[in-house]
Amino acid sequence: MDIQIEKLTKTYGPQTAVNDISFDVKTGEVLGFLGPNGAGKSTTMKMITGYIGIEKGDIHIGGKSVTNPSNDLKKHIGYLPENNPLYLDMPVMDYLEFCGSLQGIDTLNIDKRIREMIGVCGLNREKHKKIGELSKGYRQRVGLAQAMIHDPEILVLDEPTTGLDPNQIIEIRKLIRDLGKEKTVILSTHILPEVEATCDRILIINKGKIVANGTPETLRKQAQGNEVLKLRIEDGDADLILKSLKELNTVQSVEYVQQNQNLFEVQSLAEQTSKRHIFNLCVQKKWVLTELTPMETKLEDIFRNLTVN
Amino acid sequence: MQTIWIIAKRELATFFDSLIAYIILGLFLGFSGFFTWLYGNDIFLVGQANLRVFFSIASWSLFFFIPAITMKMLAEERKTGTLELLLTKSVTDRQLILGKFLGSVLLVCIALLATLPYVITISNIGNLDNGGTICGYLGLLLMSITYTAIGVFASSITTNQIVAFMTALFIGLFFHIIFGVLAQNFTGPLGQIFDTLNLQSHFESISRGVIDSKDLVYFLSITVLGLYLGEWSLSKRHFS
Ligand SMILES: Nc1ncnc2c1ncn2[C@@H]1O[C@H](COP(=O)(O)OP(=O)(O)OP(=O)(O)O)[C@@H](O)[C@H]1O
Ligand SMILES: [Mg+2]
Numbered sequence: 001m002d003i004q005i006e007k008l009t010k011t012y013g014p015q016t017a018v019n020d021i022s023f024d025v026k027t028g029e030v031l032g033f034l035g036p037n038g039a040g041k042s043t044t045m046k047m048i049t050g051y052i053g054i055e056k057g058d059i060h061i062g063g064k065s066v067t068n069p070s071n072d073l074k075k076h077i078g079y080l081p082e083n084n085p086l087y088l089d090m091p092v093m094d095y096l097e098f099c100g101s102l103q104g105i106d107t108l109n110i111d112k113r114i115r116e117m118i119g120v121c122g123l124n125r126e127k128h129k130k131i132g133e134l135s136k137g138y139r140q141r142v143g144l145a146q147a148m149i150h151d152p153e154i155l156v157l158d159e160p161t162t163g164l165d166p167n168q169i170i171e172i173r174k175l176i177r178d179l180g181k182e183k184t185v186i187l188s189t190h191i192l193p194e195v196e197a198t199c200d201r202i203l204i205i206n207k208g209k210i211v212a213n214g215t216p217e218t219l220r221k222q223a224q225g226n227e228v229l230k231l232r233i234e235d236g237d238a239d240l241i242l243k244s245l246k247e248l249n250t251v252q253s254v255e256y257v258q259q260n261q262n263l264f265e266v267q268s269l270a271e272q273t274s275k276r277h278i279f280n281l282c283v284q285k286k287w288v289l290t291e292l293t294p295m296e297t298k299l300e301d302i303f304r305n306l307t308v309n
Numbered sequence: 310m311q312t313i314w315i316i317a318k319r320e321l322a323t324f325f326d327s328l329i330a331y332i333i334l335g336l337f338l339g340f341s342g343f344f345t346w347l348y349g350n351d352i353f354l355v356g357q358a359n360l361r362v363f364f365s366i367a368s369w370s371l372f373f374f375i376p377a378i379t380m381k382m383l384a385e386e387r388k389t390g391t392l393e394l395l396l397t398k399s400v401t402d403r404q405l406i407l408g409k410f411l412g413s414v415l416l417v418c419i420a421l422l423a424t425l426p427y428v429i430t431i432s433n434i435g436n437l438d439n440g441g442t443i444c445g446y447l448g449l450l451l452m453s454i455t456y457t458a459i460g461v462f463a464s465s466i467t468t469n470q471i472v473a474f475m476t477a478l479f480i481g482l483f484f485h486i487i488f489g490v491l492a493q494n495f496t497g498p499l500g501q502i503f504d505t506l507n508l509q510s511h512f513e514s515i516s517r518g519v520i521d522s523k524d525l526v527y528f529l530s531i532t533v534l535g536l537y538l539g540e541w542s543l544s545k546r547h548f549s
Pocket of ligand 1: 012015017035037038040041043082549
């Protein structure tokens with residue numbers, strides 16, 4: 001099932017939380033939803049899952065509008081709300097059974113599904129405890145388990161890995177990637193490496209508007225200006241090397257990273273590359289080139305450029 | 310229907326898990342027992358094997374205890390955010406309201422069943438009017454569902470349990486006393502309207518053994534209205 005969002009708008013009093021945004025998520029795709037605090041991520045997710053009404057625009061899931069309750073789309077959605085609300089006085093197993101049966105899993109399959117979820121989310125040692133007795137990370141796992149228990153075709157996860165330990169983060173990311181092969185997943189997060197590790201596509205919103213939409217590579221390409229190289233050149237005088245580098249005709253600027261270690265950062269002119277020239281220069285002067293690393297624009301930088309104003 | 314039952318069942322299970330149920334049942338039985346047997350209208354002095362006193366006391370106890378049962382129903386869900394969890398599952402606002410309502414009505418029924426020993430003891434003292442007893446219980450039941458619906462509504466408008474409790478009690482007060490008092494102070498059509506709104510007069514006519522469809526309509530319409538307002542109050546989140 002794919003999701004189409006058309007011109008979605010939501011205002012809270014004078015404030016426009018989501019402002020005329022449109023995007024699609026296809027089956028078999030994991031969409032990373034980024035944006036600074038208050039950008040409107042959770043609000044958008046609440047509209048997709050049908051918790052709050054749509055003010056303007058529309059959302060279609062599998063071609064059907066969420067505004068028509070008779071489509072009963074909620075059965076196909078698994079949702080982990082922000083802050084992961086849970087019934088703290090319920091034991092884990094009872095809670096999962098409650099959630100599963102509300103989503104219409106029949107009594108024959110429910111035990112099997114509960115066991116699977118407990119395995120997948122690593123809850124085996126805690127399954128008989130009350131949720132209120134669990135640590136934060138385990139509660140988060142229970143939240144994930146309830147979202148996935150009915151094997152939904154669409155998963156909407158609002159900050160799914162907060163509070164998890166590094167091992168579990170890796171497991172959950174892998175799980176999301178695997179699920180994402182057949183299902184449609186939207187996840188929001190503030191952990192940028194997580195997006196690169198799990199998502200096929202990134203959507204960045206700021207103040208309710210989309211400011212970027214694309215794969216991590218395309219975003220990088222768009223954001224990338226000139227080529228930047230990090231160099232270490234040994235067996236030569238640092239100042240002399242700096243001067244010679246500056247004289248290369250593809251180079252725009254050269255700076256020291258660390259003078260005493262002969263580390264330089266070289267920025268090329270637009271649309272130009274200096275790698276070959278640098279190599280040839282070193283051969284010619286009998287310097288030893290021990291390091292040449294192209295510097296990629298980090299996702300953090302892209303994010304900051306688009307959302308700080 | 311399945312969904313409503315799942316929600317009601319969880320509600321009952323939580324009650325009995327958290328001791329609240331036992332406390333409320335204990336207080337209810339203690340309270341109504343104390344006043345029925347010992348205080349003032351002593352059943353032995355009256356020397357009559359009828360349960361009039363008991364039904365009147367029980368109706369007052371329920372008046373206080375039902376808001377205590379219903380106060381957390383939706384207020385708590387709103388406060389902890391589990392409302393969002395429920396309503397994004399395959400559950401409609403109406404099913405949630407009805408599930409909560411059913412859960413609390415069942416608890417009240419358990420409380421009413423627990424008073425049966427009183428009835429049995431009294432029937433040993435003298436010959437008991439079976440029809441009257443059944444009608445008395447029917448009156449209590451109808452009154453209970455009415456106050457439960459009001460309580461569910463009161464719980465749906467706030468995140469604070471105490472506010473929900475006070476609101477339910479405040480609305481209940483009108484039906485339980487204020488309309489009755491007004492009915493006595495006004496004559497003519499206005500007095501009649503207040504008398505129609507007065508829950509006590511409907512309750513008394515049923516527990517006297519007269520089952521009139523007017524009384525049934527009265528209780529059921531307030532119930533439906535309360536539940537409907539509860540649903541409306543949940544749906545307001547769509548339009549903020
Ligand atoms: N119920 C509400 N009433 C009033 N304003 C609200 C409500 N819910 C959200 N907002 C406002 O809408 C804006 C978007 O909020 P939202 O929760 O969608 O942000 P977010 O992108 O999820 O942020 P975060 O990264 O902090 O979770 C915020 O400015 C918030 O104050
Ligand atoms: Mg959020």
